[in-house]
Amino acid sequence: MTTPLELHDIALEIATEAGELARRRRGEGVSIAASKSTIADIVTEADREVEALIRDRLAQARPEDGFLGEESGDAGGTSGVTWIVDPIDGTVNYAFGMPSYAVSIAAVEGSVHPGEWRALAGVVHAPALGETFRAAAGEGAWLGEERLAVTEHTPAGALIATGLGYDQSTHAGDLEVLSRVMPLARDIRRIGAASLDLAFVAAGRLDGYFERGLQPWDLAAGRLLVDEAGGRTGWFEPDEHGRALTIVAGPELYEQLRVRILG
Numbered sequence: 001m002t003t004p005l006e007l008h009d010i011a012l013e014i015a016t017e018a019g020e021l022a023r024r025r026r027g028e029g030v031s032i033a034a035s036k037s038t039i040a041d042i043v044t045e046a047d048r049e050v051e052a053l054i055r056d057r058l059a060q061a062r063p064e065d066g067f068l069g070e071e072s073g074d075a076g077g078t079s080g081v082t083w084i085v086d087p088i089d090g091t092v093n094y095a096f097g098m099p100s101y102a103v104s105i106a107a108v109e110g111s112v113h114p115g116e117w118r119a120l121a122g123v124v125h126a127p128a129l130g131e132t133f134r135a136a137a138g139e140g141a142w143l144g145e146e147r148l149a150v151t152e153h154t155p156a157g158a159l160i161a162t163g164l165g166y167d168q169s170t171h172a173g174d175l176e177v178l179s180r181v182m183p184l185a186r187d188i189r190r191i192g193a194a195s196l197d198l199a200f201v202a203a204g205r206l207d208g209y210f211e212r213g214l215q216p217w218d219l220a221a222g223r224l225l226v227d228e229a230g231g232r233t234g235w236f237e238p239d240e241h242g243r244a245l246t247i248v249a250g251p252e253l254y255e256q257l258r259v260r261i262l263g
């Protein structure tokens with residue numbers, strides 16, 4: 001049987017190669033390939049090329065596993081393991097020349113529904129930041145050789161990240177929720193890449209993070225990082241716009257966020 005650490009090693013090697021490709025393509029200039037859910041929700045040629053590379057490498061290394069990628073869809077497997085991949089998370093940052101983008105690769109067992117899978121391994125590799133966050137189930141979360149831990153107390157208020165997504169019709173409601181959260185906050189961050197929001201909570205760089213509308217590939221690797229760093233992670237069923245809610249933080253702040261967001 002394959003161990004989570006073996007899956008972690010595969011994810012790490014492929015994410016590193018994929019990150020080099022993304023970074024090289026960024027240096028050559030970005031071309032927008034299409035818009036997706038809204039005109040602001042873009043995909044670049046590099047997203048597609050990087051996902052194709054990851055898919056190809058995984059097919060060579062793990063031909064019996066399933067695959068679910070943001071850009072190229074899904075394929076079933078026979079092993080019970082599925083790879084969930086965001087080739088470039090933070091595509092808008094990438095297109096605008098901001099360094100906060102990441103390759104996110106996770107291996108999960110069971111369903112590909114975030115409320116049901118068991119995450120086995122996850123890597124969030126940010127090539128322009130020169131940082132690779134990684135975790136295997138039961139083995140902790142790591143940045144290089146540093147073991148990660150979430151923050152536990154926020155006496156001066158919490159540094160909280162969130163995201164607003166690409167659909168303007170949901171922004172007013174999200175800002176209203178944010179106003180309810182503000183009494184907990186020392187300040188707010190909007191990083192623009194959910195995988196990095198999650199990795200930064202795992203690393204104690206953020207105290208907490210919440211967002212509606214994340215997809216499996218945005219969070220599969222990052223949520224394992226938070227779990228393995230001692231945090232709490234919640235996935236709540238979709239609102240009237242079909243957007244599930246993700247909340248992650250240390251245990252104390254998690255509960256405070258949950259109450260303020262959901263009432």
Ligand code: IPD
Pocket residue numbers: 070086088089090091092163164165166191192193194195211213214218
């Ligand atoms: C997006 C980013 C962003 C979040 C969006 C995601 P993408 O992913 O993670 O921070 O607010 O909901 O879709 O499109 O850059 O891969």
Ligand code: CA
Pocket residue numbers: 047070086087088089090091
């Ligand atoms: Ca993406």
